[in-house]
Amino acid sequence: MTTRRSALALFGAAVLTAAGLSACGDGDAAASGKQATELRYQGSVGTVTPAELAEDLGYLGDVKLKWIGNTISGPQDIQAATTGDIDFGGAFNGAIVKLSANRAPITAVVGYYGVDKDSYIGYFVLDGSPIKTARDLIGKKIGVNTLGAHSEAITKTYLTRAGLTPDEIAQVELVVVPPVNTEQSLRQKQIDVAALSGTLRDKALDHGGIHPLYTDFELLGPFTAGSYVLRDDFIKKNPDTVKTFVTGVGKALDWSRSTPREQVIERFREILKKRARNEDDSQLQYWKSYGVNGKGGVIAEKEFSTWIEWLNGTGELKGKDVKATDLFTNQYNAAAGGAA
Incomplete structure (x- = not known):
């Protein structure tokens, strides 16, 4: 990485x-x-x-x-x-x-x-995950396609709006995962949250057992x-x-x-x-x-x-x-x- x-x-x-x-x-x-x-x-x-x-x-x-x-x-x-x-x-x-x-x-x-409402990046957790709020992400891993780009900006926006301090935000780990492997990494619990978009997102939703914690569309329209x-x-x-x-x-x-x-x-x-x-x-x-x-x-x-x-x-x-x-x-x- x-x-x-x-x-x-x-x-x-x-x-x-x-x-x-x-x-x-x-x-x-x-x-x-x-x-x-x-x-x-x-x-x-x-x-x-x-x-x-x-x-x-x-x-x-x-x-x-x-x-x-x-x-x-x-x-x-x-x-x-x-x-x-x-x-x-x-x-x-x-x-x-x-x-x-x-x-x-x-x-x-x-x-x-x-x-837009159809094309967005969702940050998904497994159904039954203990992660319910932004604060629950402290110490957890989020799988993204690359660092320093869209997913990092959206995630930090989400965390900041939820009231986390810079020190707390620094404890949320972003991990680079190839998009085609992100769903599998989530289901195998190698990561706690998966950034999924487009066709890979909808394919994962069809498989069931996951739901979004936050999305860029919900945050910014x-x-x-x-x-x-x-x-x-x-x-x-x-x-x-x-x-x-x-x-x-x-x-x-x-x-x-x-x-x-x-x-x-x-x-x-x-x-x-x-x-x-x-x-x-x-x-x-x-x-x-x-x-x-x-x-x-x-x-x-x-x-x-x-x-x-x-x-x-x-x-x-x-x-x-x-x-x-x-x-x-x-x-x-x-x-x-x-x-x-």
Whole structure:
């Protein structure tokens, strides 16, 4: 499990590497006058991301995606984008705030996942568990997909609202567990609480014997929680590619909302079959929405200012002056009238 110190080291390395990439690449791109038509990215096992859906629907035009592997961590994904190992990555907006506060040259360009009544992260305990309240979590283990991101922010919000002190909150242990193993870890009592979302959550609920202690939807209502980011130098060199990508992702999100659920799921099944990554598609039947709040993935200022305020309150930004409007742009999104 990556420690907080290791995570900070990764942040620093990501920023330094990205600075070097930016300094080395601008001249060649300007000389060639060509824009990228292939975007490298990381996927997720057994699921179809909005970017993958956009490509399959033909919304990316001549821009093609190149899958280089899978990830279960938003912070890792945007670090990989920062260092140039991939061209775009996605993460919880609070994680983007933290990486940007460390002077990473990245900008959020479109929302890609969020929270609504159907798409939420629940923090589940076994039926009959002695854990009934936030205070009961002291000394207990909560299984999450990664540290320093969505589940950590939601959990600490829940604990803070329940009146726990910082010292008490520090005694609640967050443990990294791969999402596909989280339900099993809970049932085998390797962890006390399991963060479950999307199709894996509904599949676990179908198995019975668990119930949520708290959810992000109950705490905060509907909101766009995460965004795709691109490196600033990439945006500068490839404005048309960026506009095609961002607008295409937004159109795919809108398509998923306006199309009958059964048709969306069938499209997902076809995509999994075509990409031939030897994935189990049984969980797709539980898909309900991407949860993005608003048309076309357009980013609202509050979707970053909320987490800047929260991170300032916890001291994690260490007094750094971070402005929400510096972290994102809707300039490349046709749904926002973007005209890059």
